Amino acid sequence: MSALPTAQRVPPVPTTGPAPRAAGSPAGEGRGRRALLYVLLVVGLVLVVGPFAWMVLGSFKPQAEFLRLPPTWLPETWTLDNYRRLFQNLDFPRFFLNSAVVATAVTVGNLIFAPMLGWALAKLQFRGKRFLLLLVLATLMLPASATLIPLYVLMSALNLVNTYPGLILPFLAGPLGVFLTRQLFISLPDELLEAARIDGAGEFGIFFRIGMPLAAPVLATLGILTFLGSWNSFIYPLVMTQEPQMYTLPVALATFATGQYQADHGMLMAGSVVLVVPVLIVFVLMQRWITEGVATTGLKG
Amino acid sequence: MAGRDVAVGVPQAGGRTGGKHRADGRLGVRPGGSTLKRDLTGWAFALPFVLIFAIFLLGPVIASMVLSLTNFGLRDLRNPLGVSFTGLSNYAALLADARFWTSLFNTAYFVVIGVPLTLVLGLGAAMALDRGIDRFRTLFRVGYYLPVVTSIVAIAVVWRFVLNPDLGLVNMTLAQIGIHGPDWLGNPALAMPSIIAMASWRNLGFAMIVFLAGLQGIPRSLYEAAAIDGANRWQSFRNVTLPLLRPTMLFIVVITTIGYLQLFEEPFVMTGGGPLDRTLSISMYMYQQGFTFFHQGYAAAIAWVLFLIVAAVAFIQFRVLRSEA
Structure with a gap:
């Protein structure tokens, strides 16, 4: 994905057309347009944020209020009952833990293994390098669903269904981190590494002591995107967990929402809040790193 | 240590960094930097990714092609290798x-x-x-x-x-x-x-x-x-x-x-x-x-x-x- 928005050719600007008129529009017209744009953007924002507000407010409503017509925005009686049932009757602390363990392990793996390959592709000379680069590119294009069935068969054969390793292992090193770090490592001056080599540093020492610290900002982006991707992932853990105690949060929520609790508005809203709010907090605090990472690599977490 | 010696042929066509840090260009002239050692170092860095790729991506992709030519079902999960091939009948x-x-x-x-x-x-x-x-x-x-x-x-x-x-x-x-x-x-x-x-x-x-x-x-x-x-x-x-x-x-x-x-x-x-x-x-x-x-x-x-x-x-x-x- 490296060849994308950076290199842009400049097309000829059309020189035909009506005779030149005064550049720029009258100030009044500009102000009116701007006001209209703000209105449109605010309406859009309300449409985007509305369902989130509905979710959060709904999670504090007693079930009876959901059935009342016409529906209301604000809860008339605020209650924590939905959360209580979520955490006491259902095993949401466990699901939360499962999601956290899996996402953390996947993130740590990607923060070590992906930069290693990124470094090799950027800074080392060896046979097979071009092949490896193509291989990483290929993984980007491969839809996850193509491997779902055989992965399930493989994991069953290895007795890894319903285990943490089964949920973690296939995602320990993804192409996103390889591209992000390779791009950064290429920009490092070789003289730096050469000096370290002369001082007798080993290749792994150079990577860990020089390369990794310099990659810190990129690693932050990579860490956040990887964590979010793993936290939100669904179809794989859905297939790979059959015992409720191994459910991740999205699997648990989807299972309850399509099963016996499907009419339980309040509890499902509360479950969504538990799944979404930690992510929203991380996102709002670190949005610059996320949106810049996405803009440069174009990968959703 | 030259910044860019383009004159020296570098075997890896794709490597943009090729030959940058090595005035002698060709593989293995530098002490302690034999061809084999360089290859081993490179692949050592790539190893975790390659292992995961091979076991959990490439393997399954190939396996899924094989699977699609079988009548694999629930009973075969115990003994995946005992499955019977049915050719292209799934696709038909x-x-x-x-x-x-x-x-x-x-x-x-x-x-x-x-x-x-x-x-x-x-x-x-x-x-x-x-x-x-x-x-x-x-x-x-x-x-x-x-x-x-x-x-x-x-x-x-x-x-x-x-x-x-x-x-x-x-x-x-x-x-x-x-x-x-x-x-x-x-x-x-x-x-x-x-x-x-x-x-x-x-x-x-x-x-x-x-x-x-x-x-x-x-x-x-x-x-x-x-x-x-x-x-x-x-x-x-x-x-x-x-x-x-x-x-x-x-x-x-x-x-x-x-x-x-x-x-x-x-x-x-x-x-x-x-x-x-x-x-x-x-x-x-x-x-x-x-x-x-x-x-x-x-x-x-x-x-x-x-x-x-x-x-x-x-x-x-x-x-x-x-x-x-």
Whole structure:
């Protein structure tokens, strides 16, 4: 994905057309347009944020209020009952833990293994390098669903269904981190590494002591995107967990929402809040790193 | 130690850094840097990625091709190697399977309407943020991007309630202006459009962020030049912005299409593929065959068809959008 928005050719600007008129529009017209744009953007924002507000407010409503017509925005009686049932009757602390363990392990793996390959592709000379680069590119294009069935068969054969390793292992090193770090490592001056080599540093020492610290900002982006991707992932853990105690949060929520609790508005809203709010907090605090990472690599977490 | 000695032939064609840090160029002249050692070092760095790739990606891709040629089912999970081969019969069965064709049609419907809609909404938001306004940019950018980082399962759960015919946010709002809203997800004609609307709502933020990066790469001087030449807003959009955004657009179209072709969570949570299979997607059908009916061989064949469609569509999009540029 490296060849994308950076290199842009400049097309000829059309020189035909009506005779030149005064550049720029009258100030009044500009102000009116701007006001209209703000209105449109605010309406859009309300449409985007509305369902989130509905979710959060709904999670504090007693079930009876959901059935009342016409529906209301604000809860008339605020209650924590939905959360209580979520955490006491259902095993949401466990699901939360499962999601956290899996996402953390996947993130740590990607923060070590992906930069290693990124470094090799950027800074080392060896046979097979071009092949490896193509291989990483290929993984980007491969839809996850193509491997779902055989992965399930493989994991069953290895007795890894319903285990943490089964949920973690296939995602320990993804192409996103390889591209992000390779791009950064290429920009490092070789003289730096050469000096370290002369001082007798080993290749792994150079990577860990020089390369990794310099990659810190990129690693932050990579860490956040990887964590979010793993936290939100669904179809794989859905297939790979059959015992409720191994459910991740999205699997648990989807299972309850399509099963016996499907009419339980309040509890499902509360479950969504538990799944979404930690992510929203991380996102709002670190949005610059996320949106810049996405803009440069174009990968959703 | 020369910065760039291009004169020296470097075997690795792809390596942009090739030969930079080595005046002697050819492999293995430097003490302690024999060819073998360099290769071993390189592959040692690559090893974790390569292992995971081989075991959990390449292996399964090949296995899924083999699987699709068998009648693999529940009983074979105990003894995968004892499965019997049935040749192309799964693929033959697929061609005659009406539900498979339904899932193909539904997925195509979702992609053909959903991708352009997402693209246009994202471009509109990006242009408004890039040029139209000067304040609260971050607020809008973060706001529009929120659904992208949010779990699609949670979004689907919440939207199921938002679209609830009697108790939902949408019909409640419609009721206030005197319109009796329909049963969005229960009506066979409206279920897929509702899911398309939700997917576009969720993903426009992604298109917006990437378009913003693209727009910021367009030199302002080009717009000034266009204005001097008498171009109006539409003309400068048509002749400056669009052509220069083409690489960005290609990128968003490919990524969004690949994602949309794998439509799964929305129908899984919101409709179960119904009503009347109107939201049954290819992935959804694969999941049903593989994990509800335990026809894994058949499901693998569906996965392969999906994979080929993804690859073909990505290839065609690259071709078309590249050549038009």
